[in-house]
Amino acid sequence: MTDVCIIGGGIIGLSIARELAGRGLSVRVLAREPARQTASWAAAGIFPPAPRYAGAPPGDLLTAWSDELHRQWARDLLDETGIDNGLRECGGLHVAADDDQFARLRAAVALWEAQGTRCDVLDAAGIAALEPALADAVSRGRLIGGFHLPAEMQIRPPRHLQALERSCLTRGVTIETGVTVRDLEIRGGRVRSVAAEQEGHATAVHAEHYVLAAGAWSGALAERLGLALMTRPIRGQIALLRLPVQRLRRVVNRGLGYLVPREDGRLLVGSTLEDAGFAATTTPEAIDSLLVMVRDLLGTTDGATLEQSWAGLRPASIDGLPTIGRVPACDDACVAAGHFRAGLHQSTGTAVLVADLITGQPTALDPSPFAPDRLPGSTDVVGEYLARAAAETV
Numbered sequence: 203m204t205d206v207c208i209i210g211g212g213i214i215g216l217s218i219a220r221e222l223a224g225r226g227l228s229v230r231v232l233a234r235e236p237a238r239q240t241a242s243w244a245a246a247g248i249f250p251p252a253p254r255y256a257g258a259p260p261g262d263l264l265t266a267w268s269d270e271l272h273r274q275w276a277r278d279l280l281d282e283t284g285i286d287n288g289l290r291e292c293g294g295l296h297v298a299a300d301d302d303q304f305a306r307l308r309a310a311v312a313l314w315e316a317q318g319t320r321c322d323v324l325d326a327a328g329i330a331a332l333e334p335a336l337a338d339a340v341s342r343g344r345l346i347g348g349f350h351l352p353a354e355m356q357i358r359p360p361r362h363l364q365a366l367e368r369s370c371l372t373r374g375v376t377i378e379t380g381v382t383v384r385d386l387e388i389r390g391g392r393v394r395s396v397a398a399e400q401e402g403h404a405t406a407v408h409a410e411h412y413v414l415a416a417g418a419w420s421g422a423l424a425e426r427l428g429l430a431l432m433t434r435p436i437r438g439q440i441a442l443l444r445l446p447v448q449r450l451r452r453v454v455n456r457g458l459g460y461l462v463p464r465e466d467g468r469l470l471v472g473s474t475l476e477d478a479g480f481a482a483t484t485t486p487e488a489i490d491s492l493l494v495m496v497r498d499l500l501g502t503t504d505g506a507t508l509e510q511s512w513a514g515l516r517p518a519s520i521d522g523l524p525t526i527g528r529v530p531a532c533d534d535a536c537v538a539a540g541h542f543r544a545g546l547h548q549s550t551g552t553a554v555l556v557a558d559l560i561t562g563q564p565t566a567l568d569p570s571p572f573a574p575d576r577l578p579g580s581t582d583v584v585g586e587y588l589a590r591a592a593a594e595t596v
């Protein structure tokens with residue numbers, strides 16, 4: 203019998219599968235869509251600096267640990283699969299269009315600095331000197347200052363997923379796409395089987411352990427496990443441009459918007475934050491607004507081609523923390539979902555944590571703050587982001 207059945211073939215499901223298979227367990231992944239249709243594929247792949255620091259809240263601890271693991275995983279994945287996932291310490295610029303935005307940035311940067319992250323303050327001329335492509339925006343008064351964070355990284359999500367998939371297959375994982383899990387059969391405090399559907403045929407999957415890692419869709423299946431997950435889908439849209447020559451070196455962040463320069467000359471432009479239910483579709487208005495941001499920051503989009511645009515659904519947890527851990531009512535089930543805007547970044551730590559829980563190893567991180575049955579705090583992190591997105595104009 204399969205040791206572990208994982209529901210979900212996004213970054214979280216595949217990372218857990220890889221980690222478990224690396225420990226000698228037999229793993230089967232059931233995924234409704236191929237990886238390229240997941241939120242994980244749609245992500246920008248920005249990893250803000252994530253140092254370990256004393257007194258860090260649980261989410262920051264998970265990100266810091268995951269950040270360290272990513273460096274190792276990138277090397278291992280390259281060795282195992284020959285695929286370079288594009289993890290680069292390219293640095294990031296955080297720029298402000300006005301005094302209010304600069305004041306908000308300064309407050310955020312003060313936190314980073316207190317954690318030991320290098321943040322160089324820049325005036326408008328300093329921005330233009332560091333990234334000449336932004337000189338036009340500076341001369342038009344569209345950028346008044348900002349901060350340079352040399353430790354900011356980027357990864358290429360499609361390549362990382364491809365590398366993970368290949369590594370999983372090499373390690374003996376079975377990945378089945380086009381399989382929709384409809385139900386979980388629960389008896390005597392255990393999941394007895396997973397009821398799935400493939401090409402119109404019903405099938406039952408049995409395993410020793412089950413992991414629910416179905417991203418924004420985890421809530422309905424979690425209810426069968428007696429859990430009320432605080433997750434909801436939050437749409438993000440992205441435009442991918444091809445430029446004749448790459449004009450930026452660093453990730454440029456302004457408010458919730460960003461430009462991510464890829465080494466091959468592409469420029470990824472993101473992103474929206476929208477409460478649009480489960481509609482993972484792009485809208486012309488949102489893509490236009492992203493192109494307006496590019497023109498505002500770079501002065502022009504002449505010579506650039508809009509190569510692709512897409513939308514993904516972030517699995518948002520109201521309290522801002524992912525849910526990771528054993529299901530109290532079912533001995534043999536774990537949940538790993540709700541990573542919102544940081545699922546790529548937090549995927550490695552999540553994978554090791556879940557694998558430790560399943561194999562009964564001591565965990566490197568206290569899992570209790572992520573417990574599936576934790577009580578929601580009073581802060582609505584998702585609501586705050588949506589309000590910020592609505593207030594921001596290009």
Ligand SMILES: Cc1cc2nc3c(=O)[nH]c(=O)nc-3n(C[C@H](O)[C@H](O)[C@H](O)COP(=O)(O)OP(=O)(O)OC[C@H]3O[C@@H](n4cnc5c(N)ncnc54)[C@H](O)[C@@H]3O)c2cc1C
Nearest residue numbers: 211212214234235242246247248383417438514545546547
């Ligand atoms: C526009 C955008 C930009 C982002 N940028 C970043 C970033 O820069 N950095 C970062 O760290 N994160 C980023 N994120 C967030 C990140 O993408 C997510 O947190 C992460 O991908 C969630 O991964 P997941 O595996 O939980 O979910 P998903 O990738 O959505 O995967 C869910 C999986 O579950 C499967 N599934 C669902 N229901 C069923 C079912 N009933 N039966 C079988 N399978 C099922 C799906 O087919 C899929 O395989 C971004 C997200 C978006 C949308």
